[in-house]
Amino acid sequence: MTSRNYLLKTIGGNIRRNFWLMILFFLAFLVVMPASTLTALDGAKYIDTTNFTVNMTNTFIQCIRSSLVQVIVAGCGALAALSVFFYLYSQEKTDFYHSLPMRREGLFMAQFLSGFSLFLIPYVLNLLLTLAIGLVYGAVNQTALSILVIHTLLAVIYFLAIYGAAVLAILLTGNLFTGTLGFMTLMFYGPILYMTFTRLNARFFETIVQEMDYDFGIFLSPLIAYISGGTVDWTWKSLCIYFLYGVVLALVVILADILVYRIRPSESFHKAIAFKKLEPVIKVCGILPLSLLCALYFSGYMYNQFFWMVIGAVVLTLIFSMIFDFLCNMDIRMALKPKVSTGVILAVLILILGGYRTDITGVDTFLPDEEKVASMSLYLPSVSGQFQYPESSVTESPTYTTFSLNQWVEDFQEIYALAEKSVEYVRDHEAYASDVQSLRENGDPEQTMVMIYIGYHMKSGQDVYRMYYIPETEELVENIGRVYDTWEYREKILPTSYIDTEKIENIYTYSFTESGKALTLSDENQERLLKTYQEELENMTFDQSRREKQVGWLELQEKAEPEISAMGYSVNSTYTYSYNLPVYASFEKTRAMLEKLGNPMADSIEPDQVESILLSRYSYESGEEQYLEKEYRTEEDIEKLLAQATFRDERFTVGSHVNYQVSCEITWKDSKKDKIAFYIFEDSSLTDILEQLNQGNTD
Structure with a gap:
């Protein structure tokens, strides 16, 4: 009971001492939550009077999902940590707190909960005001209330993660300047590390498929993950991921805070880093990716020459090392002395650059044994990239490349043969990377290069993607033809596999003699026309498509219904989109039907x-x-x-x-x-x- 009373008294005392900060938090939330919601709802009632309730609800949801609220929450986490744990940067205050008859764990929890209360009280008060305003304007329904609850939980969870990270930065440092640098490092080190990795891959490996590098970097920072989780259009899966990540991260950071607080020396107030043994570790881990990333940008201005990248990385490492050593010791002579940690950074730097330069891991020549592959995918921009598809079939993929490479084929022998030709070409051309760069910049009218994307779905569950440029030869074309003529592959790339005839609103025809002429036909005739077209397109071989003349195309128009998120609200408004389907000279049944309907497509021009x-x-x-x-x-x-x-x-x-x-x-x-x-x-x-x-x- 005594400990509980003391804990409550300590929290109450901290709140009274930092009451100015609570008022600041309250005013900040007041502006971005109740005030902005009141203004938005009052203006929205004059915009769309026909769908008043829907319009007001959507406006209320937009206010809840405002990224400004997330910025304020993150800012509160940093300021609250600084306010309640700033005493660690002062000898007198540290000695006073550590002389209290409390265990370190209890003292930490008292301070930690004080900072949490400074945020939670003004946030909840403004949340209730916002909800009241929404109720007064009739903008709150079950969906809006669910979104409000989810955003509240996200705010609390990620506040704890960011607040805990800020506390950890203070515990690991001994002054405000290095503490601020430490907090920024904890917020952005993960994304910088991920960016360095992806940029190195893009710089040295020509076969890496950048489009398939999903942005895992957002989950390497609590701040970026919070902003992303609050602004994306949720699915139940994404909601679970963001919640689980936030809870786990908050628990890990808080446990790390308690552990570090227990062993943190009281005399750390005058040091740049509280634990001397951590200095070389932080130095190596921090300077290495920063030097590489800066060297990548520097060499970009020098035509990506490897020599200048090495020189830039080495020079930057030496400069950053001296700056780091000076900040830790505040002694210019100590900063100029050679350090073992600097040598370690340079050695690892040379190993990384040398490994990338020689492709020691065999990235560009990757070819797994056929028996280890469960299925494969193939995207040829010169083939499937020429088709247009219903928008609904590709909306779940970030890019069309992603959509195509996720169409797996189990009968993949011909695709594997294509992969073998591609890897063989890379192995036989030592200057493959420079050749590809030259082709991209200057082109070569005498040599046609074919772009080939290949995906491997391994039996282990791993997915690997590669992209190649290889010369167009008759042998290659025949190989591509055999892949295309495999029905399992052709079915996945033809647009007719994704057409829903019930969604089509209008059909227009384009030919040599007429452009954009609307077809007037019943639902029955429309379905019959599209089935006839589908049959003729799907029966066309690759060789026929090469040799036959195209005489026109069909333009299909569909109305896109609003996307509904996991919470049941519309992501966008209704709109109409169109896509084209080619008509070849041999499509006699399709052309005959078009002629009967009054939209002929002649196979030649008079x-x-x-x-x-x-x-x-x-x-x-x-x-x-x-x-x-x-x-x-x-x-x-x-x-x-x-x-x-x-x-x-x-x-x-x-x-x-x-x-x-x-x-x-x-x-x-x-x-x-x-x-x-x-x-x-x-x-x-x-x-x-x-x-x-x-x-x-x-x-």
């Missing part, structure tokens, strides 16, 4: 309707860019060009017979008709015509 055809291209001969164009008006030239005409979108670019370097534009004899653009299949019949264009003849 030459007598064409006034002229303009060809244009860019030439890079002699290292200079030159724009070339020529207009063809003779009947013979027009007939030759129209015979090879294909519609320009949604065509596979790998192994294609289309000349993508030449742009074509038709001018009609009927001046009221708009000019249209197309591409051409290149064969011997167009040799003379293209030679005239390449000569720059504009007559």
